[in-house]
Amino acid sequence: MRRREALCAIGSVLAAPGWAQDGSARVQVPDVRLQDQSGAAHGLRALCGGPVVIGFFYTGCSTVCPPQTAALRALRERLDAGAPKAGAARARLLSITVDPLGDSPEAIRAYARRFDVRLGLDAGWLMLTGQPAELARVWRAFGVPVGDPEAHSSLLWLGSARDRWTRAAALTPTARLAELVGSIGA
Known part of the structure; x- marks a missing residue:
């Protein structure tokens, strides 16, 4: 089975969460274990215990992922340099x-x-990264289109496991993203 067909089979049962008119939603962060870039396992729900920004990507992308990665790098640098609210500096970025x-x-x-x-x-x-079945639970929770990696969304999800989530375009100006991160849990 080719990659696209395999991912379509995994994603065929996925449904998007219900988003309110203000752009927020309750997201039930799944209790899954994912592997980081070093191969270490992490519980996703635990990683989302405080302010978090989640973006979805894949390493073979040549369209939206490179600028999204650059935008997240700029956000990380801004948060580390002194964000508008103290909690924002603790925010974690997750690229899944x-x-x-x-x-x-x-x-x-x-x-x-x-x-x-x-x-x-x-x-x-x-x-x-992680096992396809575990990732499918994450994609379902965040309403990420599945099946063709090239068709993935360029949205960022901002929130925490305890709060409502909001979405922003990946290319939202860094200062605005930092403000949104600073408002998580406020």
């Missing part, structure tokens, strides 16, 4: 693959090097 069959920890490390991204819990940014 939409192509688990192609995005191994090694592929993710190479992608991060290509974009000069510093990753790790101490850096406040993880790039995550």
Whole structure:
């Protein structure tokens, strides 16, 4: 079975969460274990215990993922330099693959090097992969279209496991993203 067909089969039962008119939604963050770029396992719900920005990507993307990665890098730098609210500096960035069959920890490390991204819990940014069935639960929770990695969304999800989530375009100006992160849990 080719990659696209395999991902379509995984995603055929996925449904999007209900978003309110103000752009917010309750997202039930699934209790799944994903692997970071080093191969270490992390519980997604635990990673989302505080302010978090989640983007979906894949390492073979040549359209939206490179500018989204650059935007997240700029956001991480701004948050580290002193965000508008104290809590925003603690925000974690998570980039989650939409192509688990192609995005191994090694592929993710190479992608991060290509974009000069510093990753790790101490850096406040993880790039995550995992088993397709586990990732399918994540995609379903966030309403991510599945089946063709090239058709993935360029939205960022901002929130925490305890709060409502909001979405923003990946290319939203960095200052605005930092404001949105600062308002999580406020």
